[in-house]
Amino acid sequence: MSKLERSCFYILLSLSLSATACNGHGGNTKEEDAILKKPPFAALTDSLNGDAGDKAGIYFRRGDLLSRNDLHELAANDYKKAWELRPDEITGLRFASTLSIISRPQEAIRLLEDCRKKFPNNTGFSNMLGDLYLQVGQTKQALQLYNDMLHADSTDFEAWYEKGLLQEKTLDTTGALASLRKAYTLQPVNTYALELAYIYALTRNAEAIDLCNEVLGKDSTHELIDPLFIKGIYYAGIGEGKQAIAQFDSCIRRDWKFTDAYREKGIVLFHQGKYAEALEVFQMTIKVSNTYADGYFWIGRCYEATGHKEEATLFYQRALALDKDFTEARERIQRLK
Incomplete structure (x- = not known):
């Protein structure tokens, strides 16, 4: 994947998904038609309704315009039509990216698997497919994909890097180190x-x-x-x-706003038994960011370590309110009851 294509994908992938709620899959056709007949889409819509020769290109351009206006469901429809009329590489990439944005990853995966067969020399499809495999939890497929890419080109440093990240995620530390070392050696x-x-x-x-x-x-x-x-x-x-x-x-x-540095410094002091000093450091984390769940949790740890159970429980509860999956905070609340 070129730097431009990869940048486009990640920009698209990071866009707000709020448009999905407004333009649900299979939305009202009349409403969609009304949107497409208004500026800035009207001129392209008129061309499609007329005798325009390059309909694939017009659908693609309108899809891009819709995407830039956060109308991703409508954009997906246009990319699909462009792809059906002219299945080229850039349309495939843009269509797959948009399907991912509107929470249709399985459709995107099927499209990308097809694109890999059609355009075997374009690594962009493989890179995007690997990201989507991980998104839906298909780690075995992702690992096999990276192995296939590296079998085809052992100097593909991006594939080595992505493989290393996947191995790290699956707790294969030895494999992750080997893959990341290879990526760093190459690039x-x-x-x-x-x-x-x-x-x-x-x-x-x-x-x-x-x-x-x-x-x-x-x-x-x-x-x-x-x-x-x-x-x-x-x-x-x-x-x-x-x-x-x-x-x-x-x-x-x-x-001075780097909350993780405060947290780790505080943890060192905490394990040294310097609870008062640690508490001051952890209090800085929530001054820097009052939504930093770890900060509240570690303040709770300091209070618990010094016998202040009510205060500890209060801060554990605050941590849990900010992060519903904070298992250790929940366990400590139960233990202090």
Whole structure:
């Protein structure tokens, strides 16, 4: 997939899905027709109703215009017509992206599987298909897809990277490290280096420090935060609390709103038994973001550790209110009853 095509896909994928509720699948035809007869769509609609020669191209252009106006259901209809008239690569990509936006991933998957057969040299379809397999929980199919891509081209660094992320998600740490290392060797960019370093940090491997220092060495503006944060994770993992806190403080100096750095610093202090200091740090997290569930949870942990059960329960409840899936907060509430 070209950088332009991949950018288009992720921009489309990140658009608000609110249009879906307004333009449900199989919406009112009269209402749809009324929209298409109004500006800015009217001119293209008139062309389609007339003797226009390139109807596929007009459907495609109207689909793009509808998409830019968040009318994704209508856009999908136009992309479908364009695809049926002229099944080319860009139409396939745009049609599949739009199907994903309007929560029809299985249709998008079937389309992309067809596109892969029609256009085997276009890796864009494979990349998008892998993303959709993951979206619907088909991890085995995604892994097989990446293996097929790498069998066809072992230098495809994007496939190595995506495979590594999938292996990390499925807790195949050894496989993830191997795949991400291969991706970084082929394309030594910061994104790959930091993903690799993060896994090394979690596994207490000192290569995390080397990779982070390598990235920091190229940071002439001294603005990067992630390498410092990862170094902090590594030092915390091996019990070097002082060095860990130094790294988290460096993160905070570069971005005082970086809540995760406060949290990790506070956790180090908490495990050192410095509950009062930890509490002050955790309180900063909810000052920075009053919807940060982890901050409320760890304030609760500090209160629980110091015997203030009512206060602890209150903060656990606040954490759970912000994140309904916060299992540990729910368990601690039950335990304190």
